Amino acid sequence: MIQWEQTMEIKILRRQGKSLRRIAHEVGMAVNTVRKYLQHEGRPFYKKRETVETKLDPYKPYLQERVKQARPFCLPATVLLREIRDQGYRGGVTQLRLYLNSLTPVVCEEVVRR
Template identity: 40%
Template sequence: MLKTEEWLLIRDLYSQGFSISEISRRTGYARETVRKYLKKKTAPEPQKRPPKPSKLDPFKPYIQEKLKEGPYTAVRLYREIKEMGFDGGKTIVKDFVREVRPKQGVPAVLRYETKPGVQAQVDWAEMEQLRLMER
């Protein structure tokens, strides 16, 4: 597939009077390719390819069910589907698990602040004994 600039170059050379053979020599494209793109009235649009089926496709529902049940690692899931007949590699399983695993965020903490001298905090793990001052 030609880029828009290359298509414009072919059309420009043809409008200047160059033959298809000469355009082919200058651009490096075959004469049939030059003819094909000279017939087009609009610039070529890139076309998307249909998605290629993955080796993991038959096992995706199983992996998703297992991830809903509990925290499974990608390596464990890989071993399980390998026993079921999967012939792909670990990386494809790890990438898929990373995509579908529920995201675990850090829980938000509401900060509680007071004015100086109103509240005290103590780390009880460091204290062996509590002594109160008597007045």
């Protein structure tokens, strides 16, 4: 994050007639960043990204219910992938694994056989 002092320094250097490249070199940032800070009063802010609908979204309620029913055991992602593919899912296993990891921080203990 850029400090308020750097923002003021950029504006002062610009008032002194220095070029964007020269200012960028002196403060150690890209020319486009310097341009952004000169165009906006204070710090520029960034818009929140719109949420993009994924291929997995229609199957999330089913997956949540399925994981809840299987507690305290963990269902492998490949098993759940097979189940939702039968329902029409056309995505990959990586997206499914990322979603399952975010669902619950369930610790799966391996069975120890003696």
